[in-house]
Amino acid sequence: EVQLLESGGGLVQPGGSLRLSCAASGFTFTNYVMSWVRQAPGKGLQWVSAISGSGGTTYYADSVKGRFTISRDNSKNTLYMQMNSLRAEDTALYYCAKETVAEGGADSFDYWGQGTLVTVSS
């Protein structure tokens, strides 16, 4: 059974940093592109970042480029998101999501975690 479990969210002041983690199980982690998707309170879904199975290629939304860094440790089946220079507008529930097809290029997301809440406020 595929499971994605996010952690690391919390309350942080503007300008602060946070590292999110997503522990994956139930599939061959290294074969899949993984993404982070966020949802501000009461708002829609926004794709944030993605990383190839090997970790060698990363993708970012313009709104987080230069501030967030996605990475993965395939030996630990874990996805990360280092979030720096946080802003109030980064407040959201952050989901990790697995692509549907193994290394098939950009794809839909067939499994999602339950999310971890990041609140940026003074």
Place this chain on the structure above:
Amino acid sequence: DIQMTQSPSTLSASVGDRVTITCRASQSISSWLAWYQQKPGKAPKLLIDKASSLQSGVPSRFSGSASGTEFTLTISSLQPDDFATYYCQQYSSYWTFGQGTKVEIK
């Protein structure tokens, strides 16, 4: 960047109604479009990808279609479990979601 325009933002319907949600891409995305269902407090659930391919376990009352850059999600006979918010997503170039359509009880 590819923009996805989803309509309507809210839809009021009754059990048994036929419901249609539309998503328009700002440029060609071929059939690289997915539909998700999200219920309050839950993660999104993939319903359809490649514009019309129903995921395993999803009821057949859900269907997707495409015409050029316009995509449609249809629920043939709305059931109580279907009241939720629906999102389209393009994955032709990076990933972009539509704004969402909340299907509420009339």
